[in-house]
Structures are given as structure tokens and as C-alpha cells.
Amino acid sequence: MTLNRRRMPLLAPSLLAADFGNLQAETERLAGSAADWLHCDVMDGRFVPNISFGIPVLQAIHRHAKQPLDVHLMIEEPQHYLSAFRDAGAHNITVHYEACTHLHRVIQQIKALGCRAGVALNPHTPVGVLEDVAADLDLVCVMSVNPGFGGQAFIPNTMRKVAALKELLVDSGSDALIEIDGGVTRDNASALVEAGADVLVAGSFVFNSPDPVATLAELWAQLAATVGAAEQEER
Numbered sequence: 725m726t727l728n729r730r731r732m733p734l735l736a737p738s739l740l741a742a743d744f745g746n747l748q749a750e751t752e753r754l755a756g757s758a759a760d761w762l763h764c765d766v767m768d769g770r771f772v773p774n775i776s777f778g779i780p781v782l783q784a785i786h787r788h789a790k791q792p793l794d795v796h797l798m799i800e801e802p803q804h805y806l807s808a809f810r811d812a813g814a815h816n817i818t819v820h821y822e823a824c825t826h827l828h829r830v831i832q833q834i835k836a837l838g839c840r841a842g843v844a845l846n847p848h849t850p851v852g853v854l855e856d857v858a859a860d861l862d863l864v865c866v867m868s869v870n871p872g873f874g875g876q877a878f879i880p881n882t883m884r885k886v887a888a889l890k891e892l893l894v895d896s897g898s899d900a901l902i903e904i905d906g907g908v909t910r911d912n913a914s915a916l917v918e919a920g921a922d923v924l925v926a927g928s929f930v931f932n933s934p935d936p937v938a939t940l941a942e943l944w945a946q947l948a949a950t951v952g953a954a955e956q957e958e959r
């Protein structure tokens with residue numbers, strides 16, 4: 725198996741599965757962990773059938789966070805809220821392809837704010853829709869569950885989709901990172917990285933474990949072995 729990128733993938737635990745009653749402690753305990761980004765799921769009850777949290781909560785997370793905030797906007801008309809999310813501490817802002825009539829403009833707006841621009845694709849959306857914006861993107865988030873809820877089962881077709889997206893990004897000269905979001909566990913993480921994933925989001929797998937920091941460390945060690953084994957094979 726040949727890896728497309730040999731460097732370690734990034735880990736982005738999703739705070740959606742954390743204890744909302746104690747977000748300061750949840751955020752602070754990840755400070756020295758293997759988490760590279762903190763994934764923050766914003767849901768509006770319109771684009772997705774659930775409401776999570778918004779700008780003031782993100783601000784509060786940012787006050788205690790040591791890692792960059794990877795903000796996943798599952799909201800309609802995200803263009804109206806981009807600067808508010810940037811001001812609240814977002815480092816990456818990911819909007820949904822399905823929520824943006826003028827996607828190209830929204831991507832430029834995110835970049836003009838100084839944030840890294842991401843686009844998320846629902847499970848039914850083919851990667852080809854990104855062909856004309858791929859070169860402008862910093863991140864593509866492949867939804868491996870239908871957005872709106874944590875704790876759902878991983879959709880197996882994601883593996884095929886990651887490979888197709890990787891090809892599209894290479895053809896477009898894009899160095900956008902491929903992020904996988906939903907149902908990520910130790911059982912599918914290595915295969916996802918082998919398929920081309922650069923960032924793994926994991927919510928319930930991390931926070932429903934007895935020790936989230938240890939779980940992240942174990943996942944990191946597993947992926948280091950995956951990347952190392954692939955490098956050996958290529959020599």
C-alpha cells in the first residue's frame with residue numbers, strides 16, 4: 725500500500741462528544757495531548773436536524789484552548805457569520821458545499837478574514853463538485869456520517885470517496901488537506917490514512933472512552949506505525 729502523504733495525519737477530537745457542562749476542563753485536559761486541532765461542530769437546527777452551540781460558546785472554548793479551533797459550520801447561509809466566528813477564535817472555517825449557493829465567494833471571504841478555508845461534503849455529494857474550487861481550498865471535509873449527530877456508524881463508501889478526492893486534488897494542483905468526519909475509530913483510522921486522509925476527526929470514540937487523552941495517544945501511536953510501515957514498503 726502506498727501512502728500519498730508520508731507525514732503523520734492530524735488528530736482533531738470533536739468537542740461535540742465532550743461534557744458540555746464542563747467545557748473548560750474538557751478543553752484544558754486536551755492541552756498536552758496528541759490532539760492537533762479541536763474540532764467544533766456548530767449546528768443551526770436548519771441545515772441539520774440538531775442544534776449544538778454557537779459563537780459565545782466557541783469564544784469560551786477559545787479562551788481555554790491550546791490548539792487551533794477547527795470550526796465545522798453545519799449552518800445555512802454561513803456567509804453572514806464568518807467574521808463573527810473568526811473573531812470568536814476560529815482558525816479553520818469549514819462550510820458545507822450544500823449550504824452555499826455562491827461557494828467560490830464564501831471561500832474567498834474566509835481567506836480574506838485570515839482563516840483557513842474548508843468545504844465539507846455530505847455523504848451523497850460527489851467529490852467532483854469541488855473541481856473548480858479545489859485549488860483555492862485549504863481543507864476538504866469528507867462527511868463519513870450524515871451530519872447532525874455524533875456517535876453514528878461510519879459509512880464504508882467513504883474509503884472510495886477519499887481515494888477519488890485525492891486524485892481530484894492532485895489533478896487540480898491543490899494541496900488541500902483531506903479531513904474525515906464521523907464514526908472514526910481505531911478500527912478504520914489506519915485504512916483512512918492509507919487511502920489518503922490527512923486529518924481524522926473523532927468525537928465519541930475519544931470522549932466516550934475512559935481516558936480521552938490516553939485514547940488519543942494510542943490512536944497517534946497506531947497511525948505512526950501505519951505511516952512507518954508504509955514508508956518501509958516504499959524503500
Ligand SMILES: O=C(CO)[C@H](O)[C@H](O)COP(=O)(O)O
Pocket residue numbers: 738740741763765796798869870871872873874875876905906907908925926927928929
Ligand atoms: O460533524 C459531526 C457530526 O455532524 C461530528 O464532528 C462527528 O459526528 C464526530 O463525532 P463522532 O466521532 O461521534 O461521529
Ligand SMILES: [Fe+2]
Pocket residue numbers: 738763764765796905925
Ligand atoms: Fe464535524
